[in-house]
Amino acid sequence: MTLLQLIFLAAAALTLGAAVMVVTTSRLVHAALWLILALAGVAVLFALLDAPFLAIVQVVVYIGAIAILIIFAAMLTRRVMQDSGRQTTRTWWLGLLAALLLFGGLVVLVLQVPGFQAAGGAAPDPQANLIDLGRSLVDVNAFILPFELASVLLLAALIGAMFVARPESRKPPGGKSGTPGGEA
Amino acid sequence: MIPLTWYLLLSAALLCIGIYGVLSRRNAVAILMGIELMLNAVNLNLVAFWRYLSPAVISGQVFAVMVFAVAASEAAVGLALIISIYRRRSTVVAEEIDLMKW
Numbered sequence: 001m002t003l004l005q006l007i008f009l010a011a012a013a014l015t016l017g018a019a020v021m022v023v024t025t026s027r028l029v030h031a032a033l034w035l036i037l038a039l040a041g042v043a044v045l046f047a048l049l050d051a052p053f054l055a056i057v058q059v060v061v062y063i064g065a066i067a068i069l070i071i072f073a074a075m076l077t078r079r080v081m082q083d084s085g086r087q088t089t090r091t092w093w094l095g096l097l098a099a100l101l102l103f104g105g106l107v108v109l110v111l112q113v114p115g116f117q118a119a120g121g122a123a124p125d126p127q128a129n130l131i132d133l134g135r136s137l138v139d140v141n142a143f144i145l146p147f148e149l150a151s152v153l154l155l156a157a158l159i160g161a162m163f164v165a166r167p168e169s170r171k172p173p174g175g176k177s178g179t180p181g182g183e184a
Numbered sequence: 185m186i187p188l189t190w191y192l193l194l195s196a197a198l199l200c201i202g203i204y205g206v207l208s209r210r211n212a213v214a215i216l217m218g219i220e221l222m223l224n225a226v227n228l229n230l231v232a233f234w235r236y237l238s239p240a241v242i243s244g245q246v247f248a249v250m251v252f253a254v255a256a257s258e259a260a261v262g263l264a265l266i267i268s269i270y271r272r273r274s275t276v277v278a279e280e281i282d283l284m285k286w
Contacts, residue, residue, distance in 0.1 A: 008186045012194045019198055019221050023205030028213060035217050038198075042224045045194075048186065049235045054227075054248055061252050066220060066259045073213050073263040077276045088208045089279065095207025099200040106196035110189060115237075124239045133249075136242045143246050150253040157257030161264035167271075 008048055015041030026087045028074040036067045050123045053130050191232035198225035212266045212276045216259065223255045 018038035025031050039062045046055035089095070136142040198221060205218025227248050234244020270276050 002185075005186055008190060012190070016194070016197055016201070019201040022217055022221060023201055023209065023214075028211060031214060031217060035220065038221065039224065042198075042228055045191070045228055046231060049191070049231050050239075051231050051235065051245060051248075054231060054245060057249070057252055061256055062220070062224070066256060069259055069263055070213060070217060070220070073216075073266055076267055077213060077270045087210060087214070089210055092208035095204050098207060099204035102203065103196055103200040106200075107193060110192045110196065121236075121239065129242070129245075132242050133245050136246060137249070143243075146246070146250060150250055154253055154257050157261050161260040164261070165264035165267045 004048065008045070011041050011044040011048065014038075015045070028078070029071065032067060032071045032074050035070065036063055039063050039067060050126065050129075052126055053133065188232060188236040191228065191236075195225040195228040195232070198222075198228065210277050210279060212269075212278050212281070213263070215278060216262050216266070219262075220255065220259065223251060223258075227251050 015038050018034045018041060021034040022031050022038060025034060039058060043055045043058040043063075046052075046058055137147045138144055202218045202221030202225060205221060206215050209215050209218065230244050230247045230251070234241075234248075238244065266276055269281055273281065275281065
C-alpha cells in the first residue's frame with residue numbers, strides 16, 4: 001500500500017464520515033459545518049486526481065460561497081425549527097432503503113465493468129493542462145458556447161435570487177417613507 | 185496508484201448519502217445540503233473518469249467546471265426561494281409547503 005493510497009483512504013474516510021454527519025446531525029448549523037468538512041475532503045481528492053485547479057475552485061466556490069450561503073440560510077430560518085424538533089420525515093427508512101439499494105446496485109455495476117480496472121497512466125503536466133483548460137473554454141471550436149451559457153445562467157440565477165428574496169411589501173418612494181415597518 | 189474503482193465506489197457512496205439526506209430530512213436547507221453532496225459525487229466521478237480514461241482530452245474538467253457553475257446558481261436560487269417561503273409562511277419544513285400539492 002503506497003502513500004498515495006493511504007492519503008486517498010484517509011480523505012475518503014473523512015469525506016464519507018462528514019457526509020454521514022451532514023445528513024444525520026439534528027443541528028442545522030452543525031450540519032453545515034460538517035458539509036464544509038466533506039467539501040474539503042472532496043477538494044483533497046481532486047488534488048489526488050491531478051486536477052489542482054479544480055481543487056482550488058472547490059475550495060473557493062463550494063466552501064467559500066455555497067457553504068457560507070447555506071450557513072446564512074440556516075441562521076436566517078433558525079427560529080421556526082428549533083434544534084430539538086423532529087428532523088426526519090416519517091418515512092425516513094424508505095429513503096434509507098432506496099439509498100442502500102442504489103448503492104448496492106452501483107457497487108455491483110462498477111465491479112463488473114472490466115474497463116474500470118484501468119490504471120491511470122502518467123500524470124498530465126499540470127501547467128500545460130491548466131493552459132489547455134483555459135484555452136478550450138474560450139476556443140470557438142471547443143467550449144465557448146457552453147461557457148457563455150454558464151455565465152448567462154449564473155447571471156440570471158443571481159438576479160432571480162435577488163428578485164425572489166427581496167422584501168415583500170416595499171413602500172413606494174413617495175409614500176410614508178418616514179414610518180418604520182414594512183420590513184419582513 | 186489508486187485504482188479507478190476506489191474513486192467510483194467512493195462517489196457512489198457519497199451520492200447515496202446525499203440521496204438519503206434529500207429523502208429523509210424535513211428541513212428544506214438540509215435537503216439542499218443533500219443535493220450539494222450529490223453534485224460533489226458527480227463531480228468526483230467526472231474528474232476520476234477524465235484522469236483515468238482520457239487524460240489527454242480536457243472535456244472531463246470542463247464538465248466539472250460547468251457543474252460548479254450550475255451548483256452555484258442552484259444554491260443561490262434555492263436558498264432565495266427558502267428565505268422567501270420563510271418570510272411568507274414562517275416555515276422551512278418541506279412537508280408543510282404544500283400549496284401546490286394536488
